[in-house]
Amino acid sequence: MDPQKLLVETQRAAGLNLLEDHTELRKLQKEFKVMERRLENSSGTIDSLKEKNSRVERDVQRISEREAIQQRIKQVGVKMVVAEKDEKAEEYQTQKGAVTVLEEEFERSNLAIAPLKEQLVQSKRKVEESKEDQAEFKNLFQIVISKPRCLNIWLQVNVRLVKITIVNSNIFIYIFTGFH
Numbered sequence: 001m002d003p004q005k006l007l008v009e010t011q012r013a014a015g016l017n018l019l020e021d022h023t024e025l026r027k028l029q030k031e032f033k034v035m036e037r038r039l040e041n042s043s044g045t046i047d048s049l050k051e052k053n054s055r056v057e058r059d060v061q062r063i064s065e066r067e068a069i070q071q072r073i074k075q076v077g078v079k080m081v082v083a084e085k086d087e088k089a090e091e092y093q094t095q096k097g098a099v100t101v102l103e104e105e106f107e108r109s110n111l112a113i114a115p116l117k118e119q120l121v122q123s124k125r126k127v128e129e130s131k132e133d134q135a136e137f138k139n140l141f142q143i144v145i146s147k148p149r150c151l152n153i154w155l156q157v158n159v160r161l162v163k164i165t166i167v168n169s170n171i172f173i174y175i176f177t178g179f180h
Helices: 003-014 018-129 131-140
Strands: 141-147 150-157 160-167 170-176
Touching: 003 018, 018 170
Parallel strands: none
Antiparallel strands: 141 150, 150 160, 160 170
């Protein structure tokens, strides 16, 4: 008889449920070995899944960083557009204010030179009416053409020297006082 059969027969002869306990022990050892192999396989699977998970986490982190950078780029772009718009609006307001000031100054100038324009018209009428007066006025007027479409007229009225400049249908009148 081989040693294993001898052991089984001895356990049966002893009676004390040793055979059943031994059978149960062998069955549990087989299950233990199966479980041990499963554990090893599961450990390998777990390790590979952990590695894969860490790669995925790194990818997720990179994607999150990229999205954050893209969001910051968008915000900077929006801020630049808003800043440019604000700058243009401020520049517009400044220019609008300057135009308003110039328009007011132009109106004041027109009001100030209106009597002089009327005097000029009257003087021209008088010059046309009388050839004698034309001779006198020839001595009083100096006409200088400095540029095309630009006419400078110098007129001495009492103790004032008046310069009338006509440029492109615009009339500018300068009055110099204290001239002798």
